[in-house]
Amino acid sequence: MSKGKKVVSILMAVTMAVVFSGCQSNKNAESSSQPATGTEATASSAQSAQEPLVIKHFYNYDWFNTDWTSSPSGQEIQKQANVKIELSKATSGDNTKLNLMVASGNIPDLITTNKDDPNIDLMIKNGIVLPISDFIDQYAPEIRKQSEPEVFKYYNYTDGKQYFFPSFLVTPYDLQQSDYNAVSGGDGVSAIRSDVYEAIGKPDMSTPDGFFNAVKAAKGKFPKLTGWYFGAFNKDLTFFKAGEFQGYMFPATQFGIHVYDVNADGKLTSGVRNPKFSEFVKFMNKMYTNGLMSSESFVDAQDIKEAKKQKGDTIVLSGIVNDFNETVKTQDNPEAGWVPLPYFADGKYFKDGSGWTATLVSKKVAEPERLAKFISFMTSQTGRELDAYGVKGVHWEMKEIDGKQVPRRTPEFQTLSETDGSKYQKETGVSTYFAFSDDYIHGRMAALTDSEKTDYRKSLESIVRPHKEADIALGLIHPLSTSEEGIIQIKLNELSKTYYPKMVMAKNEAVALDTYKEFLKKAEEIGLAKLEAAWTAKYAEFK
Amino acid sequence: MKGNTEDKFINIVLVVLMSIVTLVTLYPLYYSFIVSLNDANDIAEKGFIYLFPREFTLENFKIVFTESKLAHSFLITGARTIVGTIASVLFTACVSYPLSKKYLAFRGFYIRMGVITMYFFGGIIPTYLLLNSLGLIDTFMVYIIPSLYSFFNAILFINFFASVPDALEESAKIDGANDWYIFWKIFLPLSAPILATVSLFYGVQQWNSWFDAAYYTNLADLATLQLVLYQIISQAQGAAIAANYLGAGKQNINIIDSMKYATMVVSIVPVAVAYPFLQKYFVQGMMVGSVKG
C-alpha cells in the first residue's frame, strides 16, 4: 500500500508540475499566436517597405492545401510581391471555424469562402470587412483594368458597394475565345457501352422514346447489367438550389429544365412549373417501372459511381465529360469503351458562370496599401501565370499550336501531371491559391487546341456545346439564407429531396403524375410564389 | 452429477455464442486491415477481397506516415492522454467521493447541478468565447482543463463508492482518521476496477479527440493524431476536387478509401495494444482481503 501511495504522490507531483509549468510557457506561445492581423510591420515606413508584408489568409475549405507557401509557385509569388503569406483553413466541412472567427471578431487579413456563404452577410453587417471597391479605388485602381468588367458589375451589396472579390467568372468574352474550354470537364453527358450499342444496332437515342426503346432492347440482351445509372457527385442538389444539374439531377437537363425559367415578361418561375416537367416525370417513371433504372442512382456517392463505371456495370452511364475518354474501357470486356450519347432536343445544360469564391478584406488590416498592391500583383498577368501555370521555363513555356501562343507544361511536368496529379500539384503549387483566379487565364493551360484534341474529345464537345447556356445574373439571385425567402428555399430543398425519388419510383404513370401534383401543391403551401417574386425582383436589378 | 451436466452444457453454449460474436465483431476490423494493405486501384477494379490482400502494398501507410505532421501529433496526443487522464481521474474521483455520502450537506443540490450539465450545453460559440477570455485558446492546457470533469464518470465513481460497506468508514473514523485520509488510503485503493474503467473512458476520449484541436487551436504544433489523420483524408479529397474542376492533373480518387482504412488502423492499434494491461483490473474478486476485515 505504501508503495502505491508513493507512486500516486509522485504522479500527482508530476501532474502539478506539468500543469503549472504549462501555464507559464504557454502564455508566451499563446500571445505570439494571437492573430495579430498583419501587425508584424515595424515602426518606420522606410523599413516596412523592405520587410515582406505578412498576410494572414483563411480559406474556408477543409481540403485546402496550406503547404502552398513552400511550393515553387507559392515561393516565387511571395518573393516577387514581397509578401509572406500565412495560410489557415477550415477544419471540417461546415462553417464552424468561420463562425467562431466572426463571433470573436478575430478575422485574418483575407478570407476566402463560397460566394453564397451566409457569413459574408454577417461580416458586412458587423462592419468588420472593407468594401473592396473603395479599397481598390483608393490604393490600387489598376486592379479594375486587370480584371474582367463583370467582376465589378454583379456583386454589390444592398448599400451599393462591393465587399468581396469573386473568382472564376465565366464571361461572354471567355466564351468567345477559341482557346477557352467552352465545354469543361464537369459538364454532364451520357454514354453507352460500345459493345451493347453495337449489339442493339446503334439506334438513335436522342429522343425520350428512342432512348427508352434502346435501353429496353439492350437490357433484353444483357439482363445482368443495370439499364441506366447516374451517380451523384453532390448529394445536395435540388430543383430549387442554383448549381449545375449533375448526377441524379442530370436527367432533368435533358428536358430543358433548370432551377430558373426566365419568361418573356421578365418574370422568373421555378423549373418545376416548366411545361416539360411532367414529360420528364413520365419519362423517368417509365424507365424505372420497366426495370431500366436502379434506385441506387439517387444515393451512391462518387467513389461508388467511379467503381461502377470502371466495372462497366451499367448500359448507359450519365456522368461528366471528364469521366469519358478513348482509353476508358470496361472491366469485363477490355474492348468495350463508352460511346457518348447526344442530348435530347430540348436539352439544356446550364452553368451560370457567376464564379466560385469570394475574398474579403478585414477592416483591421494594418497596411492596406501594401495589401492592395499584393492583390494587384495577383491579378496581373505575371501573378496569374505564376498561380495557374507555375514558374515559367521550369514548369511551363509558351508554345505555338494552331497559330496561337498557348501555355503548355514542360515535358517532364506534363508526364507527372498525367501519372500522379497530386504529386504534380505539390511540386509545382499550381491551381492551389485560387482566390484571385480568372477562369479563362487559369484554364488556358489545360484547354486543348483543335489539333491537340482527340476525335473522342471533339465528339463529346460537339454533343454538349450546342446545349450549354450561361447567365451570370442567374447565379446571384438566390435570397439570403436568413431571410424569409431564404427559409422558403431551404424548405423547398428538403421537399425536393423526398419528392423527386417518389415521383420517379411511383407505381405507374398515373401515380407519378399525382405525386407531381402533390409536390407542386406542397411547394405552393411553403411559399414558392414568394420565392419566385424575390428572384424576379433581384434579377431585374441586374438589367 | 447434475451440476456437471448443467455446467458443461452452459460452457458449450457460451463458447459457441461467444465465438460467433467475436468473429462478427472482428471481421469488419479485419476487413479494414486487409484493405489498408491492399493496392487501392485493385480494389476499385476488382471489388471485394475477403480473407487476404490480393495486391499487397504498404503504399497506403506510406502516404499516411510521410505526412510530416503525423509524428509530432503522436507526441501531442500521447502527452494529453497521459496527463489528461491522470488529472481527470484524480480530479473526478476526489470530487465524487463526498457526493457518495448520503449525509453530505447540500448533496442533492450538488448532484442536481451536475446532472443539469449533462443535458444543457451552450454550444460551441459561447464555449469558444469563454476559453478565449480565459486565455486557453491555442495552448496545451485547452486539452486538459476543460476535460477534467465529466459528470457521467463522476456518477460511476459515486455509485461505486456508495456500494462500499459503511463499516469500513466507521471503523476508520473511530480510529481517528479524517475524510481525506479515508478517501486516499482506503477508498481509492479499493476502487481499482472503477479507476481502470474511468481511466479507460477518459483515456480514450483524450486519444480520440479532434474537436478541441480543430476549433480551439490554430497552431500546427498542437494538432492531435485524429486531427492530422482527418486532414490527410480531406486533403486527398481536395485533390480529387481540384482534378475535376481546376484541371490540376490526373488524380487518383481510389486511394482515398484505402487511406481511410489505413488511418483507422493507425489510430486503433495503440489502443488495442494498451487495453490488455488494464484488463487485469477487471478480474473478479479484487476486494477479497479488505472488505473482510
Added chain:
Amino acid sequence: MSKEAERKTKHSRIGKSLRQQKYLQLMVLPGLIWLIVFCYIPMAGLFAAFFDYNPYLGILKSPFAGFTHFKELFHDELFWNSVRNMFGLSLTKTVFAILMPILFALMLNEIKNVTLKKIVQTASYLPHFISWVVVAGLFIMWLNTDGIVNHVLVSLGFTNEPQAHLNSPGGFWIWMAIIDTWKETGWWAIIYLAAIAAIPVEQYESAVMDGAGRIRRMISITIPSIKSTIMIVVILSIGSMIYGGLSGSNLQQSLLFGNSLNYDNSMILETYIVNMGLSQGRFSYAIAAGLILSLLSFVLFSGANTISRKLTKTSLY
C-alpha cells in the same frame, strides 16, 4: 418551535455539519467551481434562443425575439417529422442498447477459459473505436443490393430478391439499431464487468457449497450485486435516449446513412438543426431547437430517475 427558532436550529445544524464535513466540502469545491466556469457560463448561450443572435454583437446587443423561433419550429411540418423519426430511431436503439451490454457482460463473466475471455472481450470493444465514417462506408457497401448481406440471405434461402436494405424508410431504424449494437455493446459492457469484478468471491464460494448451479448463482448473486449499476446506466441511457443513447450516435448515423430514399425515416431533429439552422447561419433557430432537445432529454432523465427510485430504491438523487 417558532419559525425563527427553527431556522436558527437548522442553520446551526448546517453550520455544524459543514464544520464536521469540512474536508468533504473542500473536496467538492473545485468540482463546483469547474462546473460553473466550464458548464454554466457557456450555458448562458442558450438564451440566444430568445434573441436573433448575432455572435459578433453578443447576446446583449442582439435584437430580442421572444418565442418567435419556437413558434416557427412548431409550425413546421418538417420539425414534427424529425421529432417522430427521432423517437422512432431512439426507442428502437435504446431497447437493444440497454439489454445487450448486460447480457454480454453476464455471459462473458461465465466463461471459464481466461484466454478465451480476454480474446472475446478485446474483440468486443474494438468496434467502438472505428469512426462512424468508416463504419458507414463499410455497412453501406455490405447492405447494398450486391453486397454481402444479400448474398448470405439469398443463399440461405431467407429471401428471394436482394434488397437494398438502407434505401427505403422501412428498415432504417432496425438496421441502425443493429449496427449501433455491434459497435457499442462490448464497450458499455465494461462498466458491468467492473461492477462484477467488485463482487467478493466468497459469495460465489458459499453459494456453490449450498449447491447452487451456474444459472442460479448468476440470478441470485451476480445480477442483484450489479443492480444499482444497471439502474444507473438505465437512467442515463433513457436520459440520453434522444441523442441515440450513451454513445449519442443518432446524428452521425442520420448524416452518414441517410439519403434521399430513406429520408422520411432518417431525418431526425438533430439533422433538422444542422440543415435548417446551422449550415444556413441561423444560430438562434438552431439553438432554440437544441433547447427543445435538451429539455426533452432532461424530462426523460428525471422521469427515469424518479421511477427508478420508487421501484428499485436506486437513483441518482
